[in-house]
Amino acid sequence: MSLDTPLPAPTLRLAVVGAGPAGLALALLAARSLPRAQITLFDARPLERDVSADPRTLALSLGSVQLLQRLSAWNAGAAQAIAEVQVSQAPPTLNHPLFGPAGEPEVRISAAEQGVAQLGAVLSYGQLVAPLQAAWLAETARAPQRLLSRFGQPVAGLKPVEDGIEVDAGIAESYDLAVVAEGGVFAEQARKALTHDYQQNAWVGTVMLAPDSPAGVAYERFTRNGPLALLPLKALDDGRRRAALVWCMPQAEDEIAGLNDAQRLAVIQSLLPARIGRLQGISALKCFPLGLNAERSLVEGRSVRIGNAAQTLHPVAGQGLNLGLRDAYALVDALKPCPSAAELDRALRGVEWQRAPDRWSMIAATDFLARSFAWRWPGLPAARGLGLAALQALPPVKRALARQMMFGRR
Structure with a gap:
């Protein structure tokens, strides 16, 4: 025609x-x-x-990656595949040898145990x-x-x-x-119609990881003030590893703007599990209110x-x-x-x-989850830690959660 x-x-x-x-x-x-x-x-x-140069970071589930592949609109060379997700809780919390290698409650979901090539991927908006x-x-x-x-x-x-x-x-x-x-x-x-201001800020940027840090691991750490996440990014041309940072804080206690880069890096390091290794650097951070x-x-x-x-x-x-x-x-x-x-x-x-x-x-x-970080109830961190530990100890439940995160609720 x-x-x-x-x-x-x-x-x-x-x-x-x-x-x-x-x-x-x-x-x-x-x-x-x-x-x-x-x-x-x-x-x-x-x-x-x-x-194409917009640097905002996006985390995509496996279902989203598959949709973009079907559309022939997936730039695999620019994306970092997520091989494993580790969710843990920073002290104060319960500590027990059954709660993982560090003795802290955690959930680990890997692509290998789910029988898929990747759980998802991370790349920039552009x-x-x-x-x-x-x-x-x-x-x-x-x-x-x-x-x-x-x-x-x-x-x-x-x-x-x-x-x-x-x-x-x-x-x-x-x-x-x-x-x-x-x-x-x-x-x-x-x-x-449904709105709620969480009175929280998200600070976003990039951190440089230790040279021996594993590739493709996403970390989420539940802290007293809110979640802190590191999303793996494609390594730089010189091989240096890096991760996108999403650091949530209550606005009433947010003093991050007044810290310099070294101080910010030190605070983040103190909140993360030791297995991540020593962070090597941090970019400028941007702040977004959350709701x-x-x-x-x-x-x-x-x-x-x-x-x-x-x-x-x-x-x-x-x-x-x-x-x-x-x-x-x-x-x-x-x-x-x-x-x-x-x-x-x-x-x-x-x-x-x-x-x-x-x-x-x-x-x-x-x-x-967002509201729970504003609660200061006695025993709440312990309860959240027990929830993580129970999830790790129940493979069928963990598998169901992993499938929902990869493909949504069906």
């Missing part, structure tokens, strides 16, 4: 608002799975702006978005009448209309369905919210983007047999029900 030949009328006119990882993945998946759909991707960012954007642009070049890009056009608002939704991006246009994937961070968001900000429903009429636009979570479980990618997959899968308006509404109701167990279990778990 030549480019001048009119295409059959589209069965679905879909607007995707936001060209971040979730929005691009959804648009690309829809382009390949819904051949009769006309898809328009909107983003306020100009197309000529280079996103290294994830750039291949997705390139793949989307290649699709639009092959089908310019059906797939449209509106970069540099922010969407000012959405308005329900009869049998559809109106998207205002300078010119109001009607679509059958709009998917909002433009999330942002907690501090900059309008408040949704829960979630919609009760993904679907509102003919608009659907996914990713951070639907739920912004505490980073304690590192599952925000993974939830968004699972939202995108479920939505596109539901739209495959969906040619009419009545069937579209029914499909959207099905997506809401299908995604609810995965979504609400993750919202509840992260919210509980």
Whole structure:
């Protein structure tokens, strides 16, 4: 079919608002799975702006990696595979020889024991978005009448209309369905139906690891003030190992801004288990306030919210983007047999029900953990330590948790 030949009328006119990882993945998946759909991707960012150098760190589950591989948008050379996850608790806590090599309560989940090549991967925002954007642009070049890009056009608002939704991006246009994937961070968001300010900060940056530190190990340490995580990054060209740091602190006790690099490194070192080895250096750190900000429903009429636009979570479980990618997959899968308006509404109701167990279990778990670090109840660290120890001692339960973290609740 030549480019001048009119295409059959589209069965679905879909607007995707936001060209971040979730929005691009959804648009690309829809382009390949819904051949009769006309898809328009909107983003306020100009197309000529280079996103590849954005250093923000993202942790992806195995299910997310597999989805990106299917989309031919996975840069394996830029990603560090996660071979093992170690979750432990810093003193004061229970100490017992049964609680692991250090005598402290801990959970270790490895790819080998789960029978997979990796549990997930860590890479930068730019290294994830750039291949997705390139793949989307290649699709639009092959089908310019059906797939449209509106970069540099922010969407000012959405308005329900009869049998559809109106998207205002300078010119109001009607679509059958709009998917909002433009999330942002907690501090900059309008408040949704469910919101809670944890009064915590997340300090993020990079630390240099000891030369003999194992590759591909992610650490999460529960401290008195909050979780501290080290996510493995691809080694530098000279072989030096490094990790992304996520360090959560209550705002009322946060004195990190007043510390120099050496002091910050010393405090972090004191909180980590000795097996990690001596940290070699630390980058400049950035600070982000933390909170829960979630919609009760993904679907509102003919608009659907996914990713951070639907739920912004505490980073304690590192599952925000993974939830968004699972939202995108479920939505596109539901739209495959969906040619009419009545069937579209029914499909959207099905997506809401299908995604609810995965979504609400993750919202509840992260919210509980985030709030628990503000509690100063006697015996709480001991109880949390016993929970970690019990999880490690019950392989079927640990296996179920690992599967949920890799693929979501099914």
